[in-house]
Amino acid sequence: MLSKLLTPKNLRNLVIILVVAGILFLAVSGYLTPFFSFTVSPFISAQSWMSQRYLAFSDFFNSPRDMATLRSENARLENQVAMLQSEIVALQENVAQSDILYTLLDFARSNPEHEYIAATVIGREVSPYLQYVIIDKGSNDGLRHGMPVVTQQGLVGRVDALISDAARIQLITDANSVVNVKLQAAQVEGLVRGSITGEISLDMVPVGTDVEVGEVLMTSGLGGTYPPNIFVGQILTMQSKENVLFQTGSIQPVVDFSSLSAVLVIMNFDAVDISPLVP
Numbered sequence: 001m002l003s004k005l006l007t008p009k010n011l012r013n014l015v016i017i018l019v020v021a022g023i024l025f026l027a028v029s030g031y032l033t034p035f036f037s038f039t040v041s042p043f044i045s046a047q048s049w050m051s052q053r054y055l056a057f058s059d060f061f062n063s064p065r066d067m068a069t070l071r072s073e074n075a076r077l078e079n080q081v082a083m084l085q086s087e088i089v090a091l092q093e094n095v096a097q098s099d100i101l102y103t104l105l106d107f108a109r110s111n112p113e114h115e116y117i118a119a120t121v122i123g124r125e126v127s128p129y130l131q132y133v134i135i136d137k138g139s140n141d142g143l144r145h146g147m148p149v150v151t152q153q154g155l156v157g158r159v160d161a162l163i164s165d166a167a168r169i170q171l172i173t174d175a176n177s178v179v180n181v182k183l184q185a186a187q188v189e190g191l192v193r194g195s196i197t198g199e200i201s202l203d204m205v206p207v208g209t210d211v212e213v214g215e216v217l218m219t220s221g222l223g224g225t226y227p228p229n230i231f232v233g234q235i236l237t238m239q240s241k242e243n244v245l246f247q248t249g250s251i252q253p254v255v256d257f258s259s260l261s262a263v264l265v266i267m268n269f270d271a272v273d274i275s276p277l278v279p
Contacts, residue, residue, distance in 0.1 A: 004067040008260070019087050033151065048076070050180040052237060053247070058155075062236060075123045076104050078203045098262055103200065106152070108190065108227075108264060114227070114228070114265070114266045114267075115139060115268040116264040116265065116266060116267060116269055117137060117142070117143070117264070117265050117267055118233065118262060118263070118264055119135035119136055119137040119167075119262065119263050119265055120135065120136045120261065120262050120265075121133050121135055121260055121261050121262065121263065122135065122136045122166070123166075128198075129175070129196045130174060130175075131170070131171040131173040131174035131175075131177070131198055131257070132160065132169060132170055132171065132174065132192060133168075133169050133171065133260060134166055134167070134168055134169070134187065135149075135166065135167050135169060135263060135265075136165070137165075137166070137167060137265065138163050138164050138165045138166045138167050139162050139163065139164050139167075140165055141160050141165075141185050142165045142267060143159055143167050143265060143267075144159065144162075144270075145159055145160070145161070145162065145271075146158055146159060146225070146268065146270070146271030146273075147159040147265050147266060147267065147271070148225075148226050148227060148230070148265070148266045148269055148271075149169050149236065149262065149263050149264070149265050149266070150230060150263065150264050151255055151260070151262070151263055153231065153254045153255045153256070154230060154231030154232060154254035154255050155172055155219060155230045155231065155254075155255065156169065156172070156251070156255055156257075156260065156263050157169045157171040157172050157174070157177065158170055158226070158271065159223065159265065169263070171194070172192065172194055172200060172232070172253065173194045173195070173199070173200055173253065173257060174194040175194050175196045175200045176193055176197050177193065177194040178192070178193055178223075178225075179191070179192040179193075179219060179225070179226060179232060180192075180219065180220045180221070180222040180225070180226070181202070181217040181218060181219060181220055181232050182218055182219075182220040183205070183209075183211060183216075183217060183235075184215065184216045184217075184218060185212060185214055185215050186201050186205075186209050186210060186211050186212075186215075187271065188200050188205060188206060188209050189204070189220050189222065190204045190205040190217075191201060191203045192203045192233070194230055194249060198249070198257070200251045200253055201248060201249065201250055202217070202235065202238075202247075202248060202249040202250070202251050203246065203248050203253060204246050205238075205246055205247040205249070206245070206246060206247070207240055207244065207245055207247055207250070209247065211235060211247065211249065212235070213235055213236065213237065213238070214234055214235060215234065215235045216231065216233075216234055217231075217232040217233050217234065217235065217251065218230060218231055218232060219232060223274065224271060224272030224274045225271050225272075226269075226271075227266065229267050230233065231254045232251070232253065232254065233251040233252050233253040233254050234251065234252050234254070235249050235250075235251060235252075236249070236250045236251060236252050237249055237250045239260060
């Protein structure tokens with residue numbers, strides 16, 4: 001029976017199994033690691049060298065096409081960024097304009113004694129000696145010569161000339177502008193005049209009147225040009241010279257005319273020209 005099992009074929013298979021088992025045992029035990037490193041390393045090095053040469057060869061032929069693609073994609077992204085920046089600027093301007101119009105609307109609601117129409121400033125006088133702005137409302141919108149113009153801050157000026165779809169506003173800083181005002185605390189009246197430099201000054205304040213710096217000026221309603229109780233400005237300085245009947249002063253207007261972008265026109269006030277009645 002044993003002789004039948006120990007045939008040459010079985011012995012060969014047994015030897016192969018033992019050899020394989022021994023190799024596996026040596027590999028698992030780590031005894032064959034130096035041998036594998038010695039025999040496999042040349043193949044790994046050769047494979048790495050071939051891989052590097054292949055990548056270099058591939059980059060040599062593909063990089064021009066890749067660079068062209070990258071340039072095209074970069075140009076597309078730059079155009080997209082420019083468009084987005086333009087949209088952001090436009091949205092910011094719309095938000096700012098909406099805030100201004102909302103403020104004007106809130107002012108109109110809090111001062112219901114007048115009727116208003118909102119207008120946008122679309123032009124400015126280029127001459128440094130004239131103080132005018134152009135708005136996008138005209139006679140077709142019911143505007144008439146002499147109508148007062150205000151913002152939520154205070155008095156701007158009045159309608160000086162108009163066409164069907166636009167009007168020219170004479171600012172209170174113009175050299176030909178005169179506004180009758182009253183000093184709230186001192187309870188006296190005076191005149192606010194513009195100038196060719198765009199500054200406004202106070203005149204016709206009786207000598208001896210105690211005027212404080214910072215006092216508020218409001219329209220008096222005299223002269224028939226403007227309705228009463230509209231803010232005009234605050235007193236910066238006062239001067240009183242000898243042998244004169246009136247004091248003069250410099251005024252800080254409450255309206256920032258350099259950033260004027262939207263206004264309200266008072267529609268239910270008719271200016272009256274009383275100059276023929278003045279002696």
